[in-house]
Amino acid sequence: MNIGILAVQGAFIEHEQILSRLGASCFEIRQKSDLSRPMDGLIIPGGESTVQGKLLRDLGLFQPLKEKIEAGLPVFGTCAGLLLLARKIENDERRHFATMDIVAVRNAYGRQLGSFSAEAEYDGLGSIPMTFIRAPYIESVGEGVQVLSVVEGHIVAARQKNQLVTAFHPELCDDTTVHRYFLDMIRTNQAID
Ligand code: GLN
Secondary structure, eight states: OEEEEEOSSSSOHHHHHHHHHTTOEEEEEOSGGGGGSOOSEEEEOSSOHHHHHHHHHHTTOHHHHHHHHHTTOOEEEETHHHHHHEEEETTOOOOSSOOEEEEEETTTTTTTTSEEEEEEEOTTSOEEEEEEESOOEEEEEOTTOEEEEEETTEEEEEEETTEEEESSOGGGSSOOHHHHHHHHHHHHHHHHO
8 A cells, every 4th residue: 555645845744654653655745756656545734725735736736636536546634635625615715626525614713722632533433632733624514525523513524435634633643543544445445446
């Protein structure tokens, strides 16, 4: 299994560290030629969605990655990654991949609550620690989107077929539940292929 991690900006190294702890191999995606490598899954890390969106376009990565996601490549977006995948961002007119039928609110917790931690149930797999940093939340989901976690009435993790998003940063905690869930999504996808 080989997982591509978008490495143009943001917290990608922490994802690499968790994947290596779980024994999954990965590589960084920094330019178009990196996309010629076999890729079983894609991680879009946290950071700044506006910066990542611009760099993706400038580097010629945007269209090929969008096509791969639309063709069923398993993708996991954390925080800014969630915003890149969202069909709509309520308080930002920019659209990026827009492949997932969710409406997100950017910087949803305001300035005073820029960063915080919580613990909440994740898809019936138990309660897990969650770190939020200038995080979005999901305001609404379309049909076919499964809600995986809710914190204080707001959706913070969801899945639609091959797409998984979290508003929090599982790569900044010791808990590996969400990454293991993503690896399972990839295995199931390979079994279907
Ligand atoms: N606030 C950032 C954005 O709008 C996301 C923050 C994060 O990824 N930790 O893109």
